[in-house]
Amino acid sequence: MSNGTEYVFQLIWYLIAFLLVIGAAFYITRFIGQSTLRYTRSTNLQVIDYIILGRDKGLYIVKVGDKFFLIGVSNNNITYLTEINKEDMKVPTNDKDFVTNLNISIERLKRLKNRYLSKKDGEQK
Template identity: 30%
Template sequence: MNSIISLASVLILTILILYLSYIFTKSLGKGIGLKRGGTHMQMLDRLPLGQDKAVAIVQLSSHYYLIGIAASQITLLAEIPEEEIDLEGYESSPLSGAEGYLDFKKLLKKYSDRHKKDE
């Protein structure tokens, strides 16, 4: 009877760890990569449509474009007027874009340095 209880508790603990890992990685990766770009150009949003196909909103200085992305080409679909863009959803957050990536690299380096000291 004890073996069944311990087996069930290990199974529940494993499922709980997998679920929490899924939630954590989903929330961590939510903003990463969307607001990456150079000084004058950024990809604001991207919607995958299938394998190797997507549409994206790109900002180039003060102009906004809807582009189609395929494996072999990128096509300009439309120019979007600035007043139609909801910029509130694209505000910089601690985990968005390259800044969030650098923060993650710092945390990872800090953890790995601490781990090396423990050995």
């Protein structure tokens, strides 16, 4: 009988230890992610657009201040290609305001709710 209770207590102890390790991993990962974001944000540099050309190769349009630059990036090299005029850029603009985006999201949620909840109601009848 004592073997059975020892086994149960040992199992509970392992479960608690496992949950503590998972929790610690979660919070450490979150902390590292937040500290990394602090160093990757910039007020003067912004990646506007990019295209991947192959494994470890791509083209990037970078905004530095008010100027736009096209750079090539490979595994071992970053190359300045040219400066791009602002007039030649097609910068996407989000013309929709918050209320319009909110209404679109609400309509999508209603459609999803109707699609999935009506199936469940039909299956129960």
